[in-house]
Amino acid sequence: MALLIPYLVMPFDLIPDLIPVVGQLDDALLVALLFGYVARTAGRAVIEELWPGSDEGLRVVLTLAPTS
Numbered sequence: 001m002a003l004l005i006p007y008l009v010m011p012f013d014l015i016p017d018l019i020p021v022v023g024q025l026d027d028a029l030l031v032a033l034l035f036g037y038v039a040r041t042a043g044r045a046v047i048e049e050l051w052p053g054s055d056e057g058l059r060v061v062l063t064l065a066p067t068s
Contacts, residue, residue, distance in 0.1 A: 001034060001038070004030060004031065004034050007030070008027055008030075008031075013026060013027065014026055035065060036064075036065045039061070039062075039065035040065065040066070044062065047061065047062065048062075
C-alpha cells in the first residue's frame with residue numbers, strides 16, 4: 001500500500017491517464033489487486049469485524065476477494 005499511493009498521485013503512469021478509459025483502468029486494476037491481497041492476508045474475520053458498510057456490500061467484497 002505504501003507503494004501504491006505514491007504511484008496513484010504521481011503525474012505519470014505506465015499508461016497515461018490522458019488515454020480515455022485505459023488510462024484509468026490500470027490504476028483501478030492496481031487498487032483491486034492490492035485490495036484482494038490485503039483481504040486474503042487479513043482474513044475473513046478481520047474484514048467482517050472492520051467492515052463499515054452494509055451486509056450486502058460485505059457479501060460482495062467477500063465474494064470478489066475470497067479469503068481463507
